[in-house]
Each structure stands twice: as structure tokens, then as C-alpha cells.
Amino acid sequence: MAQPGFVPPSSSDFFYNPSFGSSIVATKPVMLLLFSVIIITAFFTLSARKSAVVPSRLQFAGEAVYGFVRNGIGQDVIGEEFQRFTPFLFAIFTFILTNNLFGVVPFMQFPTMSHIGFPVSITIFVYIVYHWVAIKKKGLGRYLKEMCFMPGVPKPIYIILAPVEFLTYFAVRPLTLAMRLFGNMFAGHLLLLLFTLGGEYMLKSAAFVKAFAVLSFGLAIGLSFFEMGIEALQAYIFTLLAALYIAGALADEH
């Protein structure tokens, strides 16, 4: 009657063998990534193809997403120069949102962003953009000066403040941006795995334990809806922070 012990899900559950061949680019996350690009392209091409004054339902959906990023994130945060950055923000938002939502779509059920390489790649783009925008607008010297030396502080204090400001802009911001998205997706997926695998294990156990399997599966379903919210929220926060960093880079002073 010795039951094999329950093996909790771990980070090793996030690594897939190549779907075909032996190349590292043929794994499930990469496939999902490519698939997301196809979905996004198809959706917005279809929704924008027959632009009508009275929009069809599809066009309305596409415009709603675009309008949300353009007005809700771009215009509100960046201000007058927002139009230049709308395509960038829109691309980030839809890309992250689609890939995150893969976490709860049946049969896919894997949020691509729970592999840290993907959030890091997007963060690198944001990082380059907000520094580039600032350097182009102000010049490197003025940008660094405004960044590290806030006005109205006694001069000796700058020795203490300047390195911290510098580190915030160049290291902590991109790190938190990537880690937050990665961490949320990783933890969320792990949680779902735990309740699903736990329920499965309990189903195979003694009769009185089986009753609790229902609870575990129920929680897994409930948490899936909760995860859906988190996934949309994280896509929004990532885009919002990217916009905030760009806005900060464009601002004349702190």
C-alpha cells in the first residue's frame, strides 16, 4: 500500500523538450511566441481591413484595444508627444497580453513570459528607447546631469545621492521591469500546477482523500480566472511603466 510521495511542481516543469528535432528554438514557449505574433497580426489586420464609419464588432474590438493604449496609457502618461510612441506601446501591450493569456487558454496553458528570457528581451527594447529618447532630446551630458543632480539639494549631499540615482535609472528600473513580469507569470503558473497536480494525486489516493480533490480542482479553476486578471494587469503595468519611463526621459526636469 505504499503510496509514492507527492512530487510538487518545480521550476523544472517550465522546461520543455523540443517539439521536433533537437534545436532549442523548437520548444513550446518559442512556438507559442510565434503563434502569438500570428494571432495578433491576424486579429488587427482583419479588424482594420474594412474600416467603416459604423464599425463591425471585430473592428470595434480592435479599436477598443488600440484606443485603450493610445489614450489610456500613451496620452495620459506621456502627454503631447505621445503619438510617436503609440505604436511601440501598442506592440508591447498586445504582445505581452497575448503571451500571458496563453497561461489559461486550454491546451496551451503556458504563459510564455514565465521564461525570463522573454521579459528581458522586451525590457531591453524599452531600456534602449527611453535612454535614446532622452539622449537625443537633451544630449548625454545634460541627461546625466539632470538625472543625477536634482536641483535644490546641498552640494555635498550629491556625493551620496548621485550614484543612487544613476543606479536607479540604469540598473534597478530595467531589472524590476523584467523581474516583475517574469515573477508574476512564473508564480501564477506554479500555483495552477500545484493545485492541478495536487488534485490529481489526491484522486489516486485513499477514498476519504478523494473528496478533497474536488476542492483542489475547484481552486485550480477559480485561480485560473484570478490568473487571467493578473495576466492582463501585468501586461498593463509593464506598458504603463514603459510609458512612464519615456515620459520621464522627455520631461525637461525632474
Place this chain on the structure above:
Amino acid sequence: MAGGTPDDGAFWTITSYLIAGLGFWGGCGFAADHFLKTGYWTLIGLLLGMGTGFYLIWIRFIRDDLNKPDPRLKK
């Protein structure tokens, strides 16, 4: 987790300052302890870094906010 309100930007700016302050000056203190074979610089560095973080937060969100609206704080 932090909510999805526009205040999220402020929330993460504050977190970034605290991490950067503690990381930089705590790290400096740790390096000093390591090379000088002492045992108190890490603590001094961490306290200094924490103070720096709070000071920067105060400058950005309380002092400057009274004089002129920061674009990052608008919403």
C-alpha cells in the same frame, strides 16, 4: 501585489529608489568591510542607503510635487 491603478508608477519608483539606495551603499559598506577587515561598515552603508532612498522619495514626491506637477505624477 500592487493594484493596477496609475499610482503603480509611483509605487515602483519608490521601490526602485529603496533598492538602489540599499544596494549601492550597502554594497559599498560590504566591500569596505571585506577589504578593511572590519564589521560595521555594512550596517552604516545600509542605513545610509536607506536614508538616501527615503530622501530621494521625499524630494521627488513631496517637495517637488508642491512646487510644480511632475509629469510622472500627473495621474
